[in-house]
Amino acid sequence: MTIISINALGVTLGDPLFSNLNLTISKADRIGLVAANGRGKSTLLACIAEQFDPTSGEITRARGLRVGYVRQNVPDKALGLTLYDWVLATMPADQAEYESWRVDVVLDELQVPYDLQHKPLAELSGGWQRTAMLAAVWVGEPDVLLLDEPTNHLDLNRIGLLEGWLAALPHDVPVVITSHDRAFLDATTNRTLFLRPEQSRIFQLPFTAARAALDESDAADERRQANDLSKAQQLRRQAAKLKNVGTNSGSDLLLTKTKQLTERAERLEATSRPAHREISAGDIRLGNSGTHAKALITLDDVVVETPDGQPLYRTGRKWISLGDRVVLLGANGTGKTQLVRMIQRALKGAEGKVKCAPSVVPAYSDQHLSELVEADTPFRIVTSSYDVGDQRARTVLAGAGINFQMQDTPIKALSGGQKARLAMLVLRLKNPNFYLLDEPTNHLDIEGQEVLEAELITHGASCLLVSHDRSFVRNVGNRFWWIKGRRLEEVDNPEGFLADEMAAK
Secondary structure (H helix, E strand, O other): OEEEEEEEEEEEEOEEEEEEEEEEEEOOOEEEEEOOOOOOHHHHHHHHOOOOOOOEEEEEEOOOOOEEEEOOOOOHHHOOOEHHHHHHHOOOHHHHHHOOHHHHHHHHHOOOOHHHHOOEHHHOOHHHHHHHHHHHHHOOOOOEEEEEOOOOOOOHHHHHHHHHHHHOOOOOOOEEEEOOOHHHHHHHOOEEEEOOOOOOEEEOOOHHHHHHHHHHHHHHHHHHHHHHHHHHHHHHHHHHHHHHHHHHHOOHHHHHHHHHHHHHHHHHHHHOOOOOOOOOOOOOOOOOOOOOOOEEEEEEOOEEEOOOOOEEEEOOEEEEEOOOEEEEEOOOOOOHHHHHHHHHHHHOOOOOOEEEOOOOOEEEEOOOOOOOOOOOOHHHHHHHHOOOOHHHHHHHHHHOOOOOOOOOOOHHHOOHHHHHHHHHHHHHHOOOOEEEEEOOOOOOOHHHHHHHHHHHHHOOOOEEEEOOOHHHHHHHOOEEEEEEOOEEEEEOOOHHHHHHHHOOO
16 A cells, blocks of 8 residues: 655755656555765655655655654754653653653663663763664654664664564554665665666665666666667668768658658667766775785784773784785674774884784774864865875865865865765875774765775775674675684684674673
């Protein structure tokens, strides 16, 4: 049963975000909404929720439909309230007075610990704030659920809980999800909409299968266009020959035939649909300056400790060699960050417990992109740190998706995706041979994740990385270190760890 019908919908903000979009949302639909950063996903959700007016087209909703829209960020007015009080405040006053038990039910379904329920939202992590937003919407018993990047800031265990919660939803409640988490989309959706400025495409498949179908469809469009244009050129060549013969012989029949061939060529050219060309949000390019050292990093049974000196685990004898892409696996709080910081200090020459080859040229990026000073500008950070020259700096910044207008504005004004691409550019300019990456995909769209994966693999980069992105971990890693209890163990693949983390606890 169709409950929302979208007809010829379009939104133009300077340039078209999407146009002539047709989509039906029915009961039991689980739709993944996919597009690059800034290409209209959140805008489309806002249109469906009647919180943004489209430029063209219309949306028809079933009578009395209640739409639950979970945005990306907690409103400022909620930050001073406790998680429980904010969820309660979203209910009508008369209902809240007599049915506050609904809040307890929803928070129990989402497995929010009691002590966190009564803390101010401002004191909670981004992950718990997102859970609070979901609870505040779900307590209103919506008929359709719109989720905008629901896995942002969630660890693997919370992602697993969210997947289980979505799977247990009533079958007649459709869900539309925007996400850059490919594994999450595969686990939670049965349809995929690829949102484009023109020719948006919908497939009755979860993301990975739909992506393969989209690539095949785009390739077919490209072949069809090439074939149409080739036919048009042949017709024009035939028309030119007939025109010469007809003119020389004075044959009206040949001149008429010439006109017919030319008109056929024009129709083919006019109706030939151009193949879709994705406009990149900015290149991600990495380098690998190389080294002759056999072991770049050596851990000789190092004891990893908390900041106050309490032992967490021993590493045993481990090393990272040229071409190793080591993924560090461990539950939250087990000490991943402490090991990364130890290695970072060693690379700076300030840590004696970890041995680094003298030829190592490191590049480090953390999940908060702290190497980027918010008050600085992209142009200044590039020209002041690297000998590239002003014109070259402008060019490489533009290639990374930082246009000329943004190059001289404070970094804090950039989007998350732009900051991530700028951070990767800064790493490349160091000309490193070893990468230390803490959650490098946090701010990247799917295109950016795939490009980063390809760059690390193609260049044979050596790295140690931490990530909650299951697809990224599986695609990039060729060695895996798992913090299990008091030991750091090397395992053949990440599946055992991922299964443990994704299981409800």
